Amino acid sequence: MSGSEYEAQRRKEIEAARQLALADVNEWLRKIPAEKRGKPAIVVGTKTFTPAQIAKEVEDDTEYGKQFVRMLHKSRMELAKRRE
């Protein structure tokens, strides 16, 4: 595999990971009762997000969105470590 092929493969996988993350966030949002999705929930620094706003941050690939996705991935890894 040449260097450029490797980079192309990496880019493809990053996009796939983003799609997976979006699916994760949508799954998380789907489990929250509809009437609560617009209520303030997540606070970081001076910012407050509703679940719907966090999903939008992920969709828009903002810094907060990226970090939320990383946290979901870390949680999935933590649970995987705990499974025998």
Add this chain to the structure above:
Amino acid sequence: MPELAKIKEFISISKLIVRPKVVQSRKLLIIRPNCPGDNYTTLFSYPAATLVKNKAVAEGWTVTDLEGNNANRANVESTINTIKPDFIKHYDHGSNFTLYGQNANIITPVIDNANVNLLSGRAVSTVSCESAVGLGPLAIASTAKAYLGYDDLHWVHLWYIDKFMEASNAANNALLEGKTFQEAYDIAFAKYTEKYLELVPLDAGAAALMLHDRDHLTLLGNPAARAYSLRIIPS
């Protein structure tokens, strides 16, 4: 009775010898803004600090509480210089090199690289974002005993705020009980894990925030240090 005379003489001399007594000094400074319109301080950090304040009083600490607009830079500096607290607890916003307070209802820096020497010789713990990255190492370089903080953003979820308070306060409560910083860190790690596992079936997003906070709690300085100080006083 020469022997008795000798004994009497020894006793009278020993009375003249000053025997130093070692006592614990338990002076706590709490810095806890309560900025109107700021959800992190009003809904999380200020009430969380109230819980540890109550715990401190119950554990026999002398507490100086700089809350709300009293948690401004001038007050923080003068209080540290006059009270000389053994333990400084901060509950508010943080960034890489700054712990914030409040002045005229505005979030304002109170400890940063310009006055980090105020932390010299003291135990420090902060529930806030990021300061373990930059200010923490500066504090240790300025001979703070130990520094407990977070090396990334500190996230909370309002729907499960009691769980976030319990986890965030676990280390501070342990320090107030006299445990070492390492013991306090370990207790907090376990409490964060417990609360994470409680949240997993309730809300995957909230659970992920709890896990993130656990994994970014950072202990700097001497892990065997305790929040109280030992003072030698003449008897």
